[in-house]
Amino acid sequence: MQATEPLVILIEDEPQIRRFLRITLGDHGFRLVECTTAAEGLNRIEANQPDLVLLDLGLPDMDGLETTKRIREKSSVPIIVVSARDQEEQKIRALDNGADDFVTKPFGSGELLARMRAAVRRASSKNSEEKSSIFTAENVSIDFEKRIVMKGDQEVHLTPNEYDLLVVLVENSGRVLTHRQLLKQVWGDQYTNETHYLRVYMAQLRQKLEDDPARPRHLTTEAGVGYRFRP
């Protein structure tokens, strides 16, 4: 990983939002390149090889889905989409097509910074060779080599599908995964519309791993979008 501060390309047409992000992100150890159109952003991504892209969904020259697809054609850089509440559909399609996460306007800078740091960290650990063989989040731990899941000091017995689902969520810890992405990764390409499978297995995982399955601490739902493992 580079020793320097992570480079962020911000594609946002609202000058006031750029203004506060410039200050906030600068204060928290990010270098920032600002673009006001998708076309400019795409050029900059190619030229600057950033560590992260912040993409607004309301750009004047290209919609979010198209921009995400174009970025993915040339780069695997993490993309966080910034969406307004009435852009649900565009947001989900951008996530399905390779965007890593989203924040919804209005967002607090704490939430945005957390998402950005998590995305940068995931990208750099994906690139590094050494992968930890044990994952821990509070009282839940997973030993990937032995395929053992523990809650506190109790071993939890999971079915193969439950285990695979948990591993996909945990490998993307902190990041939202859409229904479609989870179904594709755990069950395969032909199952991407069978969301009821997914709901059943999520409910079972919560029963086994959460202290209060009705108010999950780790296996959280993003209504209308998908699921997120919160560490």
Add this chain to the structure above:
Amino acid sequence: MLARYFFAILTVVCCTAISRLLQPAFTLSSVTLIFVFGVVIVAAIWGRGPSILAALLSVASLDFFFCEPLYCFDISSSSDLLTLAVMLVVAVSISTLTIRVKHQAIESARLAEAAEMERLRSTLLSSFSHDLRTPLATITGAATGLLETEPEKLSADQTELAKVIFEEAERLERFVANLLNMTRLEAGVIEFHKEYQPIEEVVGSALTRMESRLVDRTIGTDLAPKLPNVPIDAVLIEQVIINLIDNALKYTNKSDVIKVGSQQVSDNQIVVFVSDSGAGVPAGEENRIFDKFYRAKPEGISGFGLGLSICKAIVQAHGGRIWIENAQPGACFKFTLPTKDAQLKEGQSASNRATSYSH
């Protein structure tokens, strides 16, 4: 009304006068065309009844003024009789066609106008939404940016002021969101993305989203085991639950307990409830609280009276019902959701507009 028939008669009189002037040079069949033209004009301008009257009068006038023997209604030649019969049929059919074309033109103009209105309303709503929310997003972001700076850079007072800015901007954003949602629901421009899903999950995601505002409150869940999946738009039903919890937070004290739960009440219905141990709703106001801009206790409680009316609109658009029961102590908001949607199969999703919304 009668004027239309008067104009029909007048048209036939004019046709008769013109035909009389031209008659020496033309045969009966040529003169008939002038009358057919008159009938078509009557049909286009004054509609069906007058055009039939005009057709009948035309035949009578042709018979009286132009067929041998003249100036009586007898007809001597069978070819003249045929001409008149054909004239009547042609006049009536052409006038029928003319009226149909006219109606189609009016209908397509009306549809075009409605589509244009709808487009205008959508554009207006989204630009209104954008223009109001972008500054709010900037204010929220900037205020939290201040709060995120290293603690020693801000005094306690400054931190407190930044918090005030943040909380009030968030409140305004919630209000704008409610107002826009209400307008969208009423205008029928909200898209519903229905899918069969467990209500437990929606309750959970609502509680997660409200986490930061629930830290110093006691909130419990009471979800019956084995609830059936329900065909709902998760984002909208989550909004209903959030609005109801928000309402409970506003009208109760920190020591009061709030409970969210659900149970199945019949084969085709579940009930979701949000109850609290607060003061409850004044008797007689149980229905009015769901009205737009109505507030039970305006003094000292923030809000604009939109939260509950949005709940009502969303629940009704799902085919459910919402009401309040005064419990002892406290209030219990309940709403029903159907467990079946005839147009939607389990495991499918569908998008449609909320056309079933009513006040």
